[in-house]
Amino acid sequence: MKYIDEYRNSEIAAALVRRISETVTRPWVLMEVCGGQTHSIVRYGIDRMLPQQVELVHGPGCPVCVTSLEMIDRAHAIAQRPDVIFTSFGDMLRVPGSRGDLLTLKGRGADVRVVYSPMDALRIAQENPARKVVFFGIGFETTAPANAMALYQARRLGVKNFSMLASHVLVPPSIAAILQAPGNRVQAFLGPGHVCAVMGWREYESLCEHYRVPIVITGFEPLDILEGILMAVRQLEQGRAEVENQYVRAVSRDGNRAARDLIFEVFEVGDRKWRGVGSIPKSGYRISYEYREYDAEKIFEVDAIDTHEPPQCISGLILRGLKKPCDCPAFARQCTPQTPLGATMVSAEGACAAYYQYGRHLDTDGRAAEDCAASGGR
Amino acid sequence: MCLGIPGEILEVREDNGLRTGKVRFAGITREVCLAYVPEAARGDFVVVHVGFAISKIDPEEAARAYRVLEELGQTAELTADASNPEGGREIYRRVP
Numbered sequence: 001m002k003y004i005d006e007y008r009n010s011e012i013a014a015a016l017v018r019r020i021s022e023t024v025t026r027p028w029v030l031m032e033v034c035g036g037q038t039h040s041i042v043r044y045g046i047d048r049m050l051p052q053q054v055e056l057v058h059g060p061g062c063p064v065c066v067t068s069l070e071m072i073d074r075a076h077a078i079a080q081r082p083d084v085i086f087t088s089f090g091d092m093l094r095v096p097g098s099r100g101d102l103l104t105l106k107g108r109g110a111d112v113r114v115v116y117s118p119m120d121a122l123r124i125a126q127e128n129p130a131r132k133v134v135f136f137g138i139g140f141e142t143t144a145p146a147n148a149m150a151l152y153q154a155r156r157l158g159v160k161n162f163s164m165l166a167s168h169v170l171v172p173p174s175i176a177a178i179l180q181a182p183g184n185r186v187q188a189f190l191g192p193g194h195v196c197a198v199m200g201w202r203e204y205e206s207l208c209e210h211y212r213v214p215i216v217i218t219g220f221e222p223l224d225i226l227e228g229i230l231m232a233v234r235q236l237e238q239g240r241a242e243v244e245n246q247y248v249r250a251v252s253r254d255g256n257r258a259a260r261d262l263i264f265e266v267f268e269v270g271d272r273k274w275r276g277v278g279s280i281p282k283s284g285y286r287i288s289y290e291y292r293e294y295d296a297e298k299i300f301e302v303d304a305i306d307t308h309e310p311p312q313c314i315s316g317l318i319l320r321g322l323k324k325p326c327d328c329p330a331f332a333r334q335c336t337p338q339t340p341l342g343a344t345m346v347s348a349e350g351a352c353a354a355y356y357q358y359g360r361h362l363d364t365d366g367r368a369a370e371d372c373a374a375s376g377g378r
Numbered sequence: 379m380c381l382g383i384p385g386e387i388l389e390v391r392e393d394n395g396l397r398t399g400k401v402r403f404a405g406i407t408r409e410v411c412l413a414y415v416p417e418a419a420r421g422d423f424v425v426v427h428v429g430f431a432i433s434k435i436d437p438e439e440a441a442r443a444y445r446v447l448e449e450l451g452q453t454a455e456l457t458a459d460a461s462n463p464e465g466g467r468e469i470y471r472r473v474p
């Protein structure tokens with residue numbers, strides 16, 4: 001229990017762990033959807049505080065990790081053009097594409113810039129009217145309102161040299177895909193708090209009903225996660241399958257109406273390919289017909305792309321909760337945050353990076369093997 | 379990059395027809411779009427994701443959430459763009 005002692009709210013944490021232990025009577029597999037939650041779980045050792053019967057597997061909720069290789073290769077093709085200023089969130093620069101990462105491209109002279117917000121990319125476009133400024137618009141529903149506003153403002157202000165390579169992914173269809181996949185082990189979900197702060201949780205109600213699976217909308221702080229786990233385990237033990245909201249202080253059933261309205265003005269729902277997982281129907285936002293003149297995919301015509309993924313990378317299985325990072329033979333050997341083979345090793349929210357950062361590969365007490373029991377079952 | 383970071387609104391104004399403001403995150407102040415939190419005013423705390431406030435939050439909770447995010451290394455995105463050599467303008471600043 002060394003992790004609990006290190007944590008400042010150790011007493012509440014210990015009480016929650018006790019309540020979980022008292023509630024659980026048989027083995028359950030829970031998935032946390034959000035990469036921020038994964039990071040927090042590994043950082044605070046939450047998975048190791050839990051009773052043996054409760055297993056956490058890590059979900060697909062890291063937008064950097066699930067951006068498809070095709071999309072990254074398209075980004076490269078666009079960023080290489082001399083007339084382009086390519087802008088992106090920092091994490092995306094280090095994600096390996098078929099032919100290296102964007103940072104390497106920048107080193108070779110491409111004008112690739114890190115921005116904090118898509119609005120900064122729009123500003124760069126206004127300041128550089130002779131160049132074409134492209135923003136790599138990735139993210140889940142949390143990021144979509146920001147990207148939607150950048151396009152809305154670009155059109156309103158008549159900024160013609162701005163466009164977006166949009167690769168948005170959506171949480172509810174990915175939950176459905178995980179539940180439908182052969183060999184699925186996940187029995188309940190901790191839902192993503194910040195995604196639901198924008199979208200609310202109505203969509204999750206039909207998932208619960210259809211798949212008979214409990215979903216608890218949960219925050220990212222350690223006590224949030226422990227409470228979310230307790231609520232999910234209670235539902236499982238009682239045979240309930242409902243949406244419950246642990247993150248009441250940030251999330252309401254309807255979410256942020258203004259943000260949602262603008263998303264649907266600028267984007268439309270379409271099929272989306274997820275890295276390591278494949279295409280999931282209706283699982284992404286693409287730029288709507290109305291806004292097509294801001295769609296970088298259409299402007300630059302970068303379609304036929306021949307991708308190459310390292311064969312040893314099992315990140316697709318990790319993103320679906322079927323394997324854990326230390327099941328991968330390359331983990332902490334050929335693949336480290338300095339030399340990432342797959343996207344889940346790049347972003348801090350990726351399960352491989354989180355396991356590496358907190359030394360899960362260095363453990364000598366046998367816990368590493370136990371953490372990786374996902375594939376074999378405990 | 380998926381989590382919102384809480385900060386305090388220091389100033390609200392209109393910028394190109396958009397509700398905008400300055401938000402302070404511990405020692406860092408940034409321009410933030412406030413269009414999605416029409417009810418938030420100066421002195422309020424908001425959760426900010428990639429330059430957009432997405433919800434209000436109470437001050438005590440904001441402080442706690444910020445500390446956890448800092449421990450997780452998740453506040454780094456606030457200054458990620460400071461490394462752009464071609465930036466040429468002040469994109470973030472520390473408040474004394």
Ligand code: SF4
Binds near residue numbers: 313329335336343
């Ligand atoms: S450790 Fe590296 S190679 Fe293995 S699954 Fe993770 S990202 Fe892929």
